[in-house]
Amino acid sequence: MKRVLHLTNLISMLMTFVLLSTLVLTIGDVTAAAPAWDGNSKAYAVGDVVSYEGQEYRSIQAHTSQPGWTPAAVPALWTPTGGTSPTNTPAPTDPPMTPTPTDPGVTPTPVTPTPTPPPGASGKRIVGYFVDWGIYGRNYLVKNIKTSGSAEKLTHINYAFANVVNNQCQIGDSFAAYDKAFTAAESVDGVADTWDGSLRGNFNQLRKLKEEYPNIKVMISLGGWTWSSGFSDAALPQNRVGFVKSCVDLFITDPRWEGVFDGIDVDWEYPGACGNTCNFRPEDTQNFTALLAEFRKQLNEVRPGLLLTIAAPAGPDKISKIEVGEIHKSLDFINLMTYDFHGAWENTTNFQSSLYEAAGDPSPDRFSVDGATQLWLQGGTPANKLVIGVPFYGRGWQGAPSTNNGLWQTASGAAPGTYEPGIEDYKVLKAKGFTRYFNEETQAAWIYGNGQFWTYDDPAIMKIKMDYIKSKGLGGAMFWELSGDTSNGELITALHNNR
Numbered sequence: 001m002k003r004v005l006h007l008t009n010l011i012s013m014l015m016t017f018v019l020l021s022t023l024v025l026t027i028g029d030v031t032a033a034a035p036a037w038d039g040n041s042k043a044y045a046v047g048d049v050v051s052y053e054g055q056e057y058r059s060i061q062a063h064t065s066q067p068g069w070t071p072a073a074v075p076a077l078w079t080p081t082g083g084t085s086p087t088n089t090p091a092p093t094d095p096p097m098t099p100t101p102t103d104p105g106v107t108p109t110p111v112t113p114t115p116t117p118p119p120g121a122s123g124k125r126i127v128g129y130f131v132d133w134g135i136y137g138r139n140y141l142v143k144n145i146k147t148s149g150s151a152e153k154l155t156h157i158n159y160a161f162a163n164v165v166n167n168q169c170q171i172g173d174s175f176a177a178y179d180k181a182f183t184a185a186e187s188v189d190g191v192a193d194t195w196d197g198s199l200r201g202n203f204n205q206l207r208k209l210k211e212e213y214p215n216i217k218v219m220i221s222l223g224g225w226t227w228s229s230g231f232s233d234a235a236l237p238q239n240r241v242g243f244v245k246s247c248v249d250l251f252i253t254d255p256r257w258e259g260v261f262d263g264i265d266v267d268w269e270y271p272g273a274c275g276n277t278c279n280f281r282p283e284d285t286q287n288f289t290a291l292l293a294e295f296r297k298q299l300n301e302v303r304p305g306l307l308l309t310i311a312a313p314a315g316p317d318k319i320s321k322i323e324v325g326e327i328h329k330s331l332d333f334i335n336l337m338t339y340d341f342h343g344a345w346e347n348t349t350n351f352q353s354s355l356y357e358a359a360g361d362p363s364p365d366r367f368s369v370d371g372a373t374q375l376w377l378q379g380g381t382p383a384n385k386l387v388i389g390v391p392f393y394g395r396g397w398q399g400a401p402s403t404n405n406g407l408w409q410t411a412s413g414a415a416p417g418t419y420e421p422g423i424e425d426y427k428v429l430k431a432k433g434f435t436r437y438f439n440e441e442t443q444a445a446w447i448y449g450n451g452q453f454w455t456y457d458d459p460a461i462m463k464i465k466m467d468y469i470k471s472k473g474l475g476g477a478m479f480w481e482l483s484g485d486t487s488n489g490e491l492i493t494a495l496h497n498n499r
Contacts, residue, residue: 039065040226043165049081056081069173073136077175124469124499125387125476127156127335128492129221131483132176132202137419140483142205143188148489150482151213153496156307158221158265158335159206160481162251164230167239169222169247178203178257188212203257210260217262217307220251224267224311229277231268235287244294252302263307263332264295270313272321289323289330296330307332314338314372314389315365324379334381335478339391341367342455344414344422349406349453352395354442355468361442362408368442369465373472383473390465390477392484392491394429394447394456396422405437406453407446415452425484426491429456459494466498 037050037057044050048059050071057071057078071078128150134140145151163170171177178201181193188208193200199207206218223231234243251261269275271288292308299306310327312334313319328334342350342363350363357366369388376386399412414422434449436458443464446455457465462477469477477495485491 037065037071039069043163043170044077050078069133069136069175123384124466125155125333125478126153126492126495126499127158127387127476127478128154129158129160129479129481130202130206131160131481132173134481134483135176135180135202138483141182141186142202142209143182143186144487145209145482146188146212148482148485148487148492150485150489150492151209151216153489153492154213154216155476156217156219157206157482158219158478159202159261160221161224161227161267162220162222162247163227164223164234164243167230167234167243167246169243169250171250172227175201177201199257203260207257207260218260219263219265219307219309220247220261221265221267221311222247223269225269225276228267228269228275229279231271231291232280232284232287235271235284235291237287237290240287240291240294244291244298247295248298248302252299252306263299263309265309265311265335266292266295267311269311270318270321273313273318285321285323289326292327292330309333309335311335311337311389312376314341314367314369316371316375319372319375319379324376324381328381328385331385333385333387333475334376335387336369336372336376336389337480338369338372338389339480340395341365343395344397344411347410349397349400349409349411349446350455351439351442351444351446352455353389353391353457354439354444355465356442358439358441360408369468373474377472384475387475387478388465388469390457390462390479390491390495392426392457392479392481394424394426394454396424396452396454398452400448400451400453402448402451405435405446406448406451407437407439409453411453415454424454426456426458427484427486429454430458430486430490457491459490462491462494463498466495470499 034049034051034056037052042065044059044065046059050057052071058081059077060079069077130142130145161172163172178199180201181195182200182205184190184192187193188205189212193204210216210218233239247264251264268288271284272280272282274280292310295308299308308331310331314337339353341354342352348362350361353369355369357368357371373386373388377383396415396417397411397413398415400406400409403409417424418428429447432447432449434447434452434454436445436447438445444455445458445461446453466477476499479491
């Protein structure tokens with residue numbers, strides 16, 4: 001009898017073990033079914049489930065992810081489901097800064113933009129990017145454009161970025177754009193956002209800013225380095241008209257934020273060449289021209305005077321893929337991305353935005369602001385439509401020997417940065433206390449200390465570049481981006497005072 005009981009107990013134990021094992025495997029399978037959250041521009045639909053830091057979350061609002069919008073940090077987009085995951089997903093940092101076929105032989109005739117006098121007493125434009133993700137980790141709000149004194153000095157704000165998904169324009173972060181409720185203390189006019197159906201978020205704050213500062217025009221920037229992979233498809237003849245209409249409908253005529261945007265800025269990085277991805281085709285060259293002509297046509301149909309601009313490359317290889325002599329006919333002005341010439345993706349320290357080339361530069365690619373400007377001018381772009389890009393951040397290396405005060409030396413890697421290795425805001429670099437140096441030939445500055453080399457633009461360099469802009473009859477300056485400046489706007493003040 002004892003043997004029978006013993007055998008019965010043994011069988012019972014084995015059955016319990018099998019059931020528990022099955023349950024564990026089942027739970028493991030369920031957990032594994034939830035993919036890790038992807039903060040690198042992934043489109044999520046309502047109901048999508050992801051795992052993040054051992055917890056599962058369900059999307060409660062359709063959106064395209066951005067670095068920093070972790071499920072735990074943005075409750076307006078994600079809600080915990082109660083499920084768990086055995087693996088942790090590290091939170092990514094802010095995105096790096098950074099960077100139609102027509103009928104054969106036929107170039108479309110662009111519709112000429114409505115002539116409007118450049119704003120500002122001097123006629124020089126000062127164009128600044130505002131990044132929507134800046135309201136999170138950077139804690140830079142639209143209100144700070146006012147409190148820093150930048151609002152009275154700006155002529156244009158480029159709101160970065162909208163996405164290009166399946167040949168349609170899409171708001172990048174709907175929570176930041178029109179859903180986040182800012183408190184009275186966070187608001188431009190000291191009035192808190194409400195939940196009565198009124199517009200909230202950055203779009204409402206920009207509307208308030210424009211009411212106080214009518215000198216500012218606000219543009220919606222499409223694409224950028226991270227979100228440019230969809231342009232090549234969207235610019236195809238069969239997709240072009242519908243794509244442009246989706247952008248105009250979403251940002252210009254949508255009654256929810258009527259009057260917020262004064263135009264569209266196309267940041268395709270890059271037509272006919274690799275950017276963040278290599279999703280391009282040779283016919284991008286003609287398609288880009290036709291796409292801009294279609295934007296101009298549809299904007300004019302909505303209201304003459306709406307603006308159309310682009311962010312344009314500074315590298316000769318990428319400029320060669322653009323019909324420089326044609327596209328300006330559709331554009332109010334062109335923002336040259338004359339920065340990021342060099343960075344810690346290279347082993348040798350160098351200038352990221354030098355005005356001129358230097359004979360001693362060891363790089364095989366001798367980029368410069370002047371070199372890029374000359375290519376666009378020689379291609380037929382009117383000087384007053386060219387706006388020169390300047391960085392409100394620096395790029396840095398560590399492990400650079402002191403020879404030549406760190407310039408053009410082999411370094412060990414990227415210097416530590418607040419949000420990303422090898423990159424840092426001007427306001428942080430200013431406070432490092434390193435020695436500043438200046439190169440006469442390039443008209444560029446850097447700081448060096450503790451083996452770190454940082455290439456950056458300070459107020460003195462801003463004056464040099466504004467003097468260059470005036471001497472060439474160019475249209476002004478553009479900068480990336482507002483949150484990199486000091487709390488009292490040192491860099492934008494230097495641009496404004498020397499315009």
